[in-house]
Amino acid sequence: MTAPPTCILLDIEGTTTAIAFVKDTLFPFAEAALDGFLDARGADPAVAAILADVRAAAPAEDPRATLRRWMTEDAKVTPLKSLQGLIWRAGYEDGRLQGHLWPDVAPCLRAWSRAGLRLAVYSSGSVPAQRLLFGHSVAGDLTGIFTGFFDTAVGGKRDAASYATIAAGLHLPAREILFLSDVAEELDAAAAAGLRTCQLVRDADGTRPSGRHAEAADFQAVARLHGLPAPG
Numbered sequence: 001m002t003a004p005p006t007c008i009l010l011d012i013e014g015t016t017t018a019i020a021f022v023k024d025t026l027f028p029f030a031e032a033a034l035d036g037f038l039d040a041r042g043a044d045p046a047v048a049a050i051l052a053d054v055r056a057a058a059p060a061e062d063p064r065a066t067l068r069r070w071m072t073e074d075a076k077v078t079p080l081k082s083l084q085g086l087i088w089r090a091g092y093e094d095g096r097l098q099g100h101l102w103p104d105v106a107p108c109l110r111a112w113s114r115a116g117l118r119l120a121v122y123s124s125g126s127v128p129a130q131r132l133l134f135g136h137s138v139a140g141d142l143t144g145i146f147t148g149f150f151d152t153a154v155g156g157k158r159d160a161a162s163y164a165t166i167a168a169g170l171h172l173p174a175r176e177i178l179f180l181s182d183v184a185e186e187l188d189a190a191a192a193a194g195l196r197t198c199q200l201v202r203d204a205d206g207t208r209p210s211g212r213h214a215e216a217a218d219f220q221a222v223a224r225l226h227g228l229p230a231p232g
């Protein structure tokens with residue numbers, strides 16, 4: 001029998017966290033909190049610099065109107081993304097926001113960490129956003145159990161080279177790392193780099209099994225399939 005992995009690499013959306021969390025919680029929160037945040041913090045240097053960038057992008061428009069328009073259009077523009085990041089940070093830090101985790105996730109992560117497994121995150125959300133989500137999660141502050149956080153600074157999630165870079169960054173042979181994701185193309189890329197793979201197929205997220213990777217409905221099933229300790 002193959003030895004169990006020594007490191008678990010985790011995707012977030014669709015794996016640890018509901019896909020809807022970003023769309024139904026984070027984005028509406030930033031929209032609702034925009035005016036209050038700008039009233040309270042508009043003079044902070046970081047916020048003032050963002051507002052100057054907004055004015056430069058749309059000089060004929062009130063910057064708050066520009067920001068609301070960008071939110072409605074879901075525009076991928078840096079000043080909006082930077083401001084949303086600051087609003088989310090404030091929301092997490094004062095307890096109005098909590099990072100969503102499916103109920104099976106934190107107990108398994110804690111059991112795996114206690115058993116000496118290394119845990120790392122690879123998400124298209126930025127490393128600071130990953131730290132906020134796990135640092136202010138519904139299951140408390142989990143950042144201490146992770147030994148690495150990776151975002152698309154290492155490369156795209158559908159690119160095999162990204163997974164080789166992460167394995168090198170963790171100083172581990174690729175075969176010792178188990179990558180968990182809901183997206184088959186990400187798992188294909190990880191497998192091409194030599195990582196082990198398991199697809200999270202969560203009914204609540206509407207994930208379709210690919211048939212190309214081991215499949216698990218939750219982290220308890222991941223533990224059973226891959227010889228990992230279970231909580232309790």
Ligand SMILES: [Mg+2]
Binds near residue numbers: 181182183
């Ligand atoms: Mg995902």
